[in-house]
Amino acid sequence: MGQITLQGVTKRFGEVEVIPPLDLTIEDGEFVVFVGPSGCGKSTLLRLIAGLEDVSAGDILIDGKNATDASPARRGLAMVFQSYALYPHMSVRKNIAFPLKMAGVSKPEQDRRIEAAAKALNLTSYLDRRPGQLSGGQRQRVAIGRAIVREPSAFLFDEPLSNLDAALRVGMRLEISELHNRLKTTMIYVTHDQVEAMTMADKIVVLQAGRIEQVGSPLDLYLRPKNVFVAGFIGSPRMNLFSGAAAAEYGAMTIGVRPEHIRISGQGGKWKGRVGVSEHLGSDSFFYVEDTGLAETITVRADGEVTLHHGDTVWLTPDEGKIHRFDTNGDRI
């Protein structure tokens, strides 16, 4: 079991309120991703759940029991840190065994669990090495192994992939997703990378300045962003946002159109502009169109075979049914 409920959880550092009262329920077995720009309070929120920071007000319930004042060790959660936080003076085996030793698990049971975790994470041949002798990816696996053997009620990941290179990151992303499918344990994952959030999560929590902007499934957030912030944050490349006359035409303060919902053509259309930078990825092409009078640049996603050149005059037509409209407060209409 691993249901986690936050009720009016607040965190202040001195005078500064980094997390205003916040409510959130994470269901058992869910993969929840906290995402937001740096400094939005996502790591602090995770540390509050872990018990590494004290809450200033509010309650944290784990499986219905109030754990607000419980020490980290007593919450039954396991955490994987950004820096891996392995014990440098212990072998991989001892690192993984540490939580079991602390819990007083018998030696044969320890060995059984270590072997199983090492096998699952491809670490069997590294068990007698020190963390210093491992690569970044292997260290991250050891950190995950140390978390798994405890059989926690939930896993907490604090930006676990940001120290890895791009290729490894994609690989580890898949491994963590597979791990979740296999274990079906609650996972809370903090990242600033919205691609990680979109690809891994069952549920995404978008945070800004300690406030929850929106909670929902990745597609939910993508298709129906609740406000301008979420609209601009979720999706890569970013949604195009315009205000002024173009928005007023649709009866809104701000409108947003995703790059893939704009048709680009040399013949004619709604908005006229000039091609600036273009990026050809093979499967898709991205065009950054300038001089439209709407925004500095408008990003358009087109088919991989479309070829346009720098300086070409083009016409853009938004897909009317897929325009997002926002009011003066930035909320969805």
Place this chain on the structure above:
Amino acid sequence: MARAVSRNTKIGWTIAAWAVALLIFFPILYTIITSLKSEQEAIAGFDLIPSFTLESYQTVQSQNNYWRPFTNSVILAVGSTLLALIVAIPAAWAMAFSPTKRTKDILMWMLSTKMMPAVAVLVPIYLIFLRTGLMDTRIGLTVLLMMINLPIVVWMLYTYFREIPGEILEAARMDGATLRDEILYVLTPMAIPGIASTLLLNIILAWNEAFWTIQLTTTNAAPLSAFIASFSSPQGLFWAKLSAASVMAIAPILVLGWFSQKQLVRGLTFGAVK
């Protein structure tokens, strides 16, 4: 990329480095040479070749028992160091891992006490020792030496502990470690090199301390530093004997320093370079 250095420049620097090292070491070397001379040779003038007589050492040992101050030195140096570590480890721990707004100020204040000339507090401390019966006792001097070196010990340990990433301690807490487990299985093993070099440096500092040991002892608790001082006035003109006494006083710490060079250098430069 390393800078290209010509062969000649290298030779030049090597010679210069040796010259400076020799210059610094020369007084000690000449003391050793003088201690191996007879008194006539010693006062005869500058001469680097002694007659290798052990006569002075024998006289020093027969006139003043060497082992008594030696034992005192060991007890004072080791005792005050261990006491200092017992006090400083928890203090440095608290300052490194749960600092408050005033932590930096406290550290500076502690260091500032080292900037005060010792003679400024000589009278009060002398009177305290006199009235509490601590004069010329090992216990009194051990406690005093501990307090004198405490700021440096706390600073050194603090610098070391600061290098231990906080996330590792948090990981231990998440893994179910109690404060005791955290200290025993994670912090101490990681801090051992730091604790060891602090211990070594403090033993050396305590061993060499002369001001307080000379002021507050006569015979019972007098360590080697007071032993040399006791030679300088009555035997001031007997250079060979004075040298022999000096060599006997510094030899143990010189040997210790020699064997622990690596630890000491690491300890003193720790935290300076990442």
